Amino acid sequence: MAGRRVAAGGTPLLDSEGLSKLAAGDSRARAHLETAVARRARVAVSAITLTEVLRGGPRDAAVHRVLSRITVVPVSPDIARHAGELPGATGLPGHRCAIDAVVAATALELERPVVLLTSDPDDSSRLAEGPGRPKAQRVAVIHV
Numbered sequence: 001m002a003g004r005r006v007a008a009g010g011t012p013l014l015d016s017e018g019l020s021k022l023a024a025g026d027s028r029a030r031a032h033l034e035t036a037v038a039r040r041a042r043v044a045v046s047a048i049t050l051t052e053v054l055r056g057g058p059r060d061a062a063v064h065r066v067l068s069r070i071t072v073v074p075v076s077p078d079i080a081r082h083a084g085e086l087p088g089a090t091g092l093p094g095h096r097c098a099i100d101a102v103v104a105a106t107a108l109e110l111e112r113p114v115v116l117l118t119s120d121p122d123d124s125s126r127l128a129e130g131p132g133r134p135k136a137q138r139v140a141v142i143h144v
Helices: 016-023 027-038 047-053 060-067 077-090 094-109 121-127
Strands: 011-014 044-046 071-073 114-118 140-143
Touching (some): 011 027, 094 114
Parallel strands (some): 114 140
16 A cells, blocks of 8 residues: 555545545545455545544535445444543544544454554544554554
């Protein structure tokens, strides 16, 4: 995936910008998806990301086409609790990073390797750092 070698399987996770760019036909985002498909990876998005992307207008049709080909991961109580703890653990403001924290907590729950395609690599890297995990088990964060 764009300069990073990732083992077969695993999970690329899209944030709102990753999903929006894929829906808009962005070549870089499409390349990430094609690489994931070639690796037999399960491409995913957190259900909370739909809140940021869908607007009830004609542009949503492209998003729904993408959603029909990927997995939407529900926000479980465990993911929500973990997301609530991440800003405190990282020193980031919870009110500003709430949705990013849910996406990061989702990434931390998915099958490894996980690649988070995000527009905010700085905050996402901090939130999904996973201290104490071996490097191979950490979430890779890529800017889209």
